[in-house]
Every structure is written in C-alpha cells, then in structure tokens.
Amino acid sequence: MVQVTRKEHFSASHRLHNPDWSSEKNAEVFGKCNNPNGHGHNYEIEVTVAGEAGSDTGMVIDLTKLSAIINEKIIDRVDHKHMNHDVDFLRGIIPTAENMAIAFWKILKPAISEGRLVSVKLYESANNFVEYKGE
Amino acid sequence: MVQVTRKEHFSASHRLHNPDWSSEKNAEVFGKCNNPNGHGHNYEIEVTVAGEAGSDTGMVIDLTKLSAIINEKIIDRVDHKHMNHDVDFLRGIIPTAENMAIAFWKILKPAISEGRLVSVKLYESANNFVEYKGE
Amino acid sequence: MVQVTRKEHFSASHRLHNPDWSSEKNAEVFGKCNNPNGHGHNYEIEVTVAGEAGSDTGMVIDLTKLSAIINEKIIDRVDHKHMNHDVDFLRGIIPTAENMAIAFWKILKPAISEGRLVSVKLYESANNFVEYKGE
Amino acid sequence: MVQVTRKEHFSASHRLHNPDWSSEKNAEVFGKCNNPNGHGHNYEIEVTVAGEAGSDTGMVIDLTKLSAIINEKIIDRVDHKHMNHDVDFLRGIIPTAENMAIAFWKILKPAISEGRLVSVKLYESANNFVEYKGE
Amino acid sequence: MVQVTRKEHFSASHRLHNPDWSSEKNAEVFGKCNNPNGHGHNYEIEVTVAGEAGSDTGMVIDLTKLSAIINEKIIDRVDHKHMNHDVDFLRGIIPTAENMAIAFWKILKPAISEGRLVSVKLYESANNFVEYKGE
Amino acid sequence: MVQVTRKEHFSASHRLHNPDWSSEKNAEVFGKCNNPNGHGHNYEIEVTVAGEAGSDTGMVIDLTKLSAIINEKIIDRVDHKHMNHDVDFLRGIIPTAENMAIAFWKILKPAISEGRLVSVKLYESANNFVEYKGE
Numbered sequence: 001m002v003q004v005t006r007k008e009h010f011s012a013s014h015r016l017h018n019p020d021w022s023s024e025k026n027a028e029v030f031g032k033c034n035n036p037n038g039h040g041h042n043y044e045i046e047v048t049v050a051g052e053a054g055s056d057t058g059m060v061i062d063l064t065k066l067s068a069i070i071n072e073k074i075i076d077r078v079d080h081k082h083m084n085h086d087v088d089f090l091r092g093i094i095p096t097a098e099n100m101a102i103a104f105w106k107i108l109k110p111a112i113s114e115g116r117l118v119s120v121k122l123y124e125s126a127n128n129f130v131e132y133k134g135e
Numbered sequence: 136m137v138q139v140t141r142k143e144h145f146s147a148s149h150r151l152h153n154p155d156w157s158s159e160k161n162a163e164v165f166g167k168c169n170n171p172n173g174h175g176h177n178y179e180i181e182v183t184v185a186g187e188a189g190s191d192t193g194m195v196i197d198l199t200k201l202s203a204i205i206n207e208k209i210i211d212r213v214d215h216k217h218m219n220h221d222v223d224f225l226r227g228i229i230p231t232a233e234n235m236a237i238a239f240w241k242i243l244k245p246a247i248s249e250g251r252l253v254s255v256k257l258y259e260s261a262n263n264f265v266e267y268k269g270e
Numbered sequence: 271m272v273q274v275t276r277k278e279h280f281s282a283s284h285r286l287h288n289p290d291w292s293s294e295k296n297a298e299v300f301g302k303c304n305n306p307n308g309h310g311h312n313y314e315i316e317v318t319v320a321g322e323a324g325s326d327t328g329m330v331i332d333l334t335k336l337s338a339i340i341n342e343k344i345i346d347r348v349d350h351k352h353m354n355h356d357v358d359f360l361r362g363i364i365p366t367a368e369n370m371a372i373a374f375w376k377i378l379k380p381a382i383s384e385g386r387l388v389s390v391k392l393y394e395s396a397n398n399f400v401e402y403k404g405e
Numbered sequence: 406m407v408q409v410t411r412k413e414h415f416s417a418s419h420r421l422h423n424p425d426w427s428s429e430k431n432a433e434v435f436g437k438c439n440n441p442n443g444h445g446h447n448y449e450i451e452v453t454v455a456g457e458a459g460s461d462t463g464m465v466i467d468l469t470k471l472s473a474i475i476n477e478k479i480i481d482r483v484d485h486k487h488m489n490h491d492v493d494f495l496r497g498i499i500p501t502a503e504n505m506a507i508a509f510w511k512i513l514k515p516a517i518s519e520g521r522l523v524s525v526k527l528y529e530s531a532n533n534f535v536e537y538k539g540e
Numbered sequence: 541m542v543q544v545t546r547k548e549h550f551s552a553s554h555r556l557h558n559p560d561w562s563s564e565k566n567a568e569v570f571g572k573c574n575n576p577n578g579h580g581h582n583y584e585i586e587v588t589v590a591g592e593a594g595s596d597t598g599m600v601i602d603l604t605k606l607s608a609i610i611n612e613k614i615i616d617r618v619d620h621k622h623m624n625h626d627v628d629f630l631r632g633i634i635p636t637a638e639n640m641a642i643a644f645w646k647i648l649k650p651a652i653s654e655g656r657l658v659s660v661k662l663y664e665s666a667n668n669f670v671e672y673k674g675e
Numbered sequence: 676m677v678q679v680t681r682k683e684h685f686s687a688s689h690r691l692h693n694p695d696w697s698s699e700k701n702a703e704v705f706g707k708c709n710n711p712n713g714h715g716h717n718y719e720i721e722v723t724v725a726g727e728a729g730s731d732t733g734m735v736i737d738l739t740k741l742s743a744i745i746n747e748k749i750i751d752r753v754d755h756k757h758m759n760h761d762v763d764f765l766r767g768i769i770p771t772a773e774n775m776a777i778a779f780w781k782i783l784k785p786a787i788s789e790g791r792l793v794s795v796k797l798y799e800s801a802n803n804f805v806e807y808k809g810e
Contacts, residue, residue, distance in 0.1 A: 003535060006533060013148035013217070040176050042175075042260050042261070058421070058504045059501050129274075132273075137773045139804075140805070193774045228598070232544070265600075266545075268541075283715035302755040303755060307713075350707040372407065401407070401408045444551050445579060446551055556733070561731075667683070670678060670679045
C-alpha cells in the first residue's frame with residue numbers, strides 16, 4: 001500500500017453566513033468573514049489515493065489522470081467562482097473549508113476507480129487548512 | 136543605503152470589469168475573471184523602504200512600525216473585502232493587481248517618513264505578481 | 271469528523287544542554303547546539319483539532335478562536351524568548367523540539383473545548399520537524 | 406511517542422518505461438514521462454521516525470545522525486544520477502515515485518536503530534508526492 | 541510603468557559537459573553535474589514584462605496571454621526533455637542555468653508585443669537561480 | 676551580463692540593544708527584540724554575483740564554489756551562534772538585519788574573484804528581509 005497525492009489550485013470567493021440567523025448573530029459568529037460582498041482565497045486542494053503500486057506501471061494511479069479527474073470534477077466548477085452563488089453542489093451549504101472538503105470528497109469518491117480515496121485536504125490560506133478522511 | 140522589506144497578507148475578492156464595455160467585450164477580454172459574482176485571492180504585499188541604517192538603532196525603519204503603517208493604511212481597509220464594492224480608494228478603478236499596486240503606493244508614499252518608499256510588490260497568487268516603483 | 275489546523279509562528283532561542291553531564295559529554299552529544307550563548311529559530315507550530323462541522327456554523331472550531339488560544343497560551347509566552355531561561359513551563363526541560371511539542375500539548379489540551387486536540391506539530395526549520403499526538 | 410522528521414533533497418533524472426511493452430504501449434501509458442532521454446526532478450525526501458524522547462537527551466534520534474544516515478544510504482547514491490542507469494538498488498524497477506519510496510524504505514528500515522521508521526515521503530514536485538509506511 | 545511577472549514550471553534533465561575538453565577536465569570542472577547519464581531538475585521560470593497599465597484594461601499584458609506565450613515558446617519545448625539532446629534551440633550550448641536563461645530571453649523577446657520584456661529569471665533549485673536582463 | 680544567486684541558511688540568536696542607552700530607552704525602541712537573553716531566527720542569505728557566462732563553462736561562477744565561499748566566510752562563523760557574543764566581525768555592531776547584511780558584504784566582496792558581488796539579501800523571517808548592494 002502506497003499513498004499518492006496530487007495538489008491542485010483554485011481561486012474563489014465566499015461569505016460565511018447562516019440564513020436562519022439575524023444579521024447581528026451572523027456578524028458576531030463569523031466576524032469579518034460575514035462581509036456581505038464576500039472575500040476570497042487562493043485555495044489548494046490535496047487529494048490522496050491509496051493502493052498497490054501496479055507491477056507493470058509502478059503506479060497506484062497515474063497522477064496525470066488523477067489531476068484530470070480533480071480538474072473536471074472540482075476545479076472547473078469552483079475556480080474563479082463565488083462559492084455561495086455559482087456552485088450547484090454547494091447550494092444550501094455554508095462554504096467553510098470544512099464543508100467544502102466534505103462536499104469535494106462526496107464528488108471525488110465515486111470518480112476514482114484506481115486505488116481508494118483516503119484524504120481530501122483543503123488549504124484556505126498558508127495558515128488555515130482542513131482534512132477530511134470520509135468518516 | 137539598505138533596502139528593508141515587510142510582507143503582509145490579506146484575503147479579498149474582485150471582478151475584472153470595464154463598465155464602458157458590453158458584457159460580450161468584458162467576457163472576451165477578462166475571461167473567467169469577469170464572473171459577475173467575483174472571485175478571490177490570498178494577496179501578499181511586499182513594501183520596500185530604502186535608507187541609511189541609523190547609527191544608534193541599526194535600522195532604516197523599525198519593521199514593527201512599517202508593519203503597523205501597512206496594516207492601518209492598507210490591510211484594515213481591504214482584508215476580507217470585495218475590491219469593487221467595499222474599498223473607497225479603489226472606487227472607479229478596475230482592480231487588477233497593477234492598479235491595486237499603484238493605488239497602494241499612492242497611500243503609502245506620504246505615510247512613510249523614515250527612509251523612502253521604493254517598491255510595492257503585490258502577489259495575486261504564487262504564479263502572478265506585479266511591482267510598482269513609482270515612476 | 272473533520273480535522274482543522276491552524277499554523278502560528280514564533281522566534282526564540284535555545285541551548286541543548288543536560289546539566290547532569292560534563293561539558294565534554296554535552297559537546298559530544300549536542301554538538302554545535304550546545305553553544306553556551308544559545309542559537310535561535312523561527313519556529314512554526316501547527317495545532318490540529320478534530321470534530322464534527324457544526325450544522326449551524328459549518329466549523330469544527332472557529333480558527334480565529336483557535337488562533338487566539340494558541341497565541342495566548344503559547345506564542346505570547348515563548349516569542350522572542352530564550353527557551354532555557356525565560357519560559358516558566360519549560361523550566362527543567364531540555365528544550366528540544368520533541369520536549370517543546372509535548373509541553374505545548376499539555377497546555378493546549380485543557381484549553382481547547384470545541385473539538386478535540388489531535389496533533390501538535392513543531393517545525394524548527396524547513397528540514398526538521400516533530401509531531402506529538404498525545405500518546 | 407513523538408515523531409521526528411528530517412527532510413533532504415536530491416536532483417535526478419528518470420524515464421518511465423516498461424521493457425516488456427512495445428514503444429507504442431509505453432508512450433500511451435506513460436506519456437511524456439516516457440521520453441527516451443529521460444527528464445528530471447528536484448526530489449525531496451522526508452523520513453519520519455517514532456519513539457520516546459530520551460530522558461537525558463530530549464530526542465527520539467539526533468536529527469544530525471538521521472540526516473547522516475539518509476545522506477549515506479540514499480542521497481549519495483541517487484543525487485545527480487539517472488535512476489534508470491546509475492543506481493544499483495533500483496535496477497529492474499520502474500523508477501516511479503511509488504517504487505522509489507518503497508526501495509528507500511527497504512534500505513532505511515535496517516539502518517535506523519534509534520526509534521522506529523514509520524514513514525518515507527517522496528516529493529517529485531510541489532504538486533506530486535507519495536508516502537510509504539511499510540505495510 | 542508597472543512590472544508584471546508570470547511564473548511557469550518544467551521538469552528536465554541536463555548534463556554539464558564541454559565537448560572540447562577531456563573527460564578528466566570535464567569531471568574536474570563540472571563535478572557530479574558531469575555524470576554521463578545526466579541528472580534533473582524541477583525548473584521555475586519567471587518572466588517579467590514592463591509597461592503602462594492600460595486605461596481600459598488596467599493591465600500591462602494579460603497574464604493568461606503571457607502564460608500562453610511562455611508555454612508555447614518555452615515550456616512545450618523543454619518540459620520532460622533532456623536539454624543536451626532533445627531541444628533544438630539549445631543545440632551546441634552547455635545547458636547551464638545561465639545559458640538557458642539567455643536562450644529563453646532570445647526566444648521570448650520578439651514574441652512579447654504588449655509591454656517590454658525586462659527579465660528572465662530561472663530557478664534550478666530552491667537555492668540556485670539566475671537572472672538575465674538582456675544586456 | 677547574467678546574475679547568479681546562491682541561497683544558504685543559518686540559525687542564530689541576537690538581541691537588539693544599544694549600550695549607550697538606558698534600559699528604558701532600549702525597551703522602548705527595540706520592544707521585545709530587546710529581551711536580555713536574546714531570541715533567534717532561521718536566517719536565509721542570498722548572495723548575487725554578476726558577470727559574463729564563460730564561453731567554455733557557461734557559468735558566471737560555479738555555484739558550488741560560491742556556496743563554499745559563503746559557508747567558509749559567513750555560515751561557519753554565525754551558524755548556531757549568538758550574534759552579540761560569539762561573532763568577532765560583529766563586535767560593537769547592533770546585529771539588526773541591516774547591519775548584518777552590510778557586515779556580510781564587506782567580508783564577501785574581496786572573497787569573490789569570479790564575477791562581481793552585486794547584492795547580499797538577508798531574510799530574518801518569511802515576512803522581514805533586507806538587501807544591501809554596496810552603495
């Protein structure tokens with residue numbers, strides 16, 4: 001068993017806001033992340049797949065293929081977008097890094113057929129990141 | 136003459152859009168950066184000041200002071216904001232990295248009295264950055 | 271279960287020295303890290319907390335709060351300090367990265383009440399780092 | 406139990422090629438990585454060792470010693486080499502990052518007697534890396 | 541006048557060797573960089589263009605366009621290649637970082653028509669880089 | 676003319692303190708950097724040399740040689756040292772990054788005979804750095 005990881009990047013904006021709460025409560029809980037016009041990040045996503053290194057290829061999964069899957073399923077749908085308005089699979093979800101990582105996992109899990117998805121790591125900034133392992 | 140540099144960070148969103156153009160021309164020129172809801176970045180700003188290292192302090196300017204100036208004049212006004220809507224000194228300006236660096240220079244120039252401002256460098260992402268030297 | 275991580279930075283100096291040993295043995299075991307006047311590092315600390323993403327906030331713990339806890343409990347007490355002389359909770363401990371990570375864990379564990387502390391990672395330099403998971 | 410990690414660097418070239426396959430199949434499976442003259446990388450290797458922090462040294466293993474082991478056993482044999490032609494312990498192995506990490510593990514495992522080797526991580530580039538934990 | 545920079549990446553191998561010299565002299569001058577099978581690097585190239593920020597676009601040159609030029613003219617011809625054997629425009633040139641930067645400049649100079657090329661910076665590794673400004 | 680740069684690293688501690696001043700004035704001017712026991716940094720030094728790329732070597736100066744010069748003249752004398760107490764060539768100088776860069780320049784200038792020293796850049800941390808160009 002070896003783990004292989006591919007990192008991809010995207011730029012997006014989001015606003016942390018719970019529509020069930022008053023403006024006051026939203027401001028209190030989410031602070032400047034509740035700014036009505038949103039703010040943005042250069043996100044980094046690391047997708048890790050575990051498996052055997054194939055005896056004829058020496059690979060768990062071709063990282064070029066894994067890159068293509070991440071780009072088709074995730075990056076093309078979130079890059080240069082506003083997470084609260086432009087992304088169908090995030091509709092109704094507060095786009096914290098935690099919820100975004102879980103949503104990305106749900107999409108990637110069935111899309112990866114060589115090896116087994118074991119981790120989705122999402123960097124919101126150099127100092128803030130989250131990891132979801134599906135359990 | 137020594138040059139000293141302080142780096143600061145902020146997260147913001149922006150949209151590249153020229154209001155004098157049609158939607159079609161905006162989409163053609165700015166591509167996905169023209170997305171109506173905007174998109175975001177983790178920006179890094181490097182401010183460079185040149186001067187003599189003072190004989191009694193060994194410093195051109197105390198970097199704690201320089202950091203405070205950058206935070207008060209720039210970061211506090213742009214962090215977690217939407218450049219097109221929330222920032223008074225960017226009103227009427229297309230918020231490309233080029234125009235943002237020039238706008239930051241104009242604000243910082245008169246605010247720095249120890250040493251002389253010689254460069255404002257703005258990183259939009261790890262792969263894209265601009266530098267303005269005031270001329 | 272999601273894991274969220276916050277990174278913070280501090281600068282400090284230390285000296286590796288076992289007072290029960292002779293100068294010769296200290297020099298032999300710790301090499302240039304035994305220099306009597308100490309030497310220093312820009313340390314990075316990554317604190318990881320695991321938990322459910324709250325249904326109303328989408329967060330395990332607000333990273334602004336986690337940052338405040340790390341700063342109050344750790345950074346404010348070690349930043350710009352000499353680990354062997356200036357830090358009460360390190361008294362009597364050889365300040366290797368291993369021992370510092372364990373000491374930080376003991377302080378952070380009871381201070382974090384949302385989610386559960388699962389890892390303290392301490393980077394002494396880009397090439398040397400340690401991780402303590404509490405067991 | 407604490408985990409300590411040492412990172413080292415080397416530059417090398419390799420070619421992904423399965424000699425049991427036709428040129429066409431090799432080109433199809435490995436793409437531009439099958440270029441006959443090879444291509445190269447700045448590799449980073451992270452070696453992680455777990456153990457108790459010794460009561461008299463405060464260390465799991467002296468990172469200077471760990472660095473010396475990695476350099477003697479791995480770096481000196483692969484740095485500035487062509488993985489397919491110049492490295493005896495890789496003979497007959499397709500030098501993917503997966504296979505290289507496994508080969509490094511086999512060499513390092515018996516060479517580390519303080520603490521216990523728990524992970525070999527190999528970065529082929531900033532965006533591609535693998536990890537092998539020996540099972 | 542603003543300067544804008546775009547960074548791109550490629551992986552390649554090379555060998556430092558002067559065919560006019562004996563094997564002994566080559567080994568003496570170039571050391572392990574003279575290894576007959578070559579060795580490799582993850583190169584980073586930073587291309588800087590200076591100009592006015594256009595009043596209707598706010599840009600010196602669209603960085604997407606600049607990226608496309610660098611990819612078409614340079615990256616596609618050197619990525620996953622052996623500099624000594626596979627690259628026509630490097631034929632007869634010892635592929636040091638210095639000579640590669642000068643060769644890249646000669647190709648990029650006439651290809652950039654918005655703004656003016658002012659610098660080609662080439663990173664061979666995190667610790668070694670060169671810059672050519674055309675004079 | 677090409678510029679080549681070599682980066683090296685060292686860890687050291689220092690204290691900002693002007694012996695001609697009272698304790699109160701030192702504390703006021705240098706803040707926490709005046710802590711009597713000092714504090715530390717992982718410094719990075721970038722040394723840039725300009726010259727022609729030799730027609731037979733393709734190099735301005737062999738970066739292995741430049742690395743050896745920086746290590747012998749600077750790193751070996753400051754690594755794991757306390758700048759205020761352990762370094763002869765810094766005696767009587769307040770060890771700010773500015774003064775250290777100037778002191779390093781004075782030592783390196785006569786030691787580099789291939790090409791011409793054009794810049795010494797010193798990073799005290801990821802966010803603070805200085806550059807000295809000898810004039």
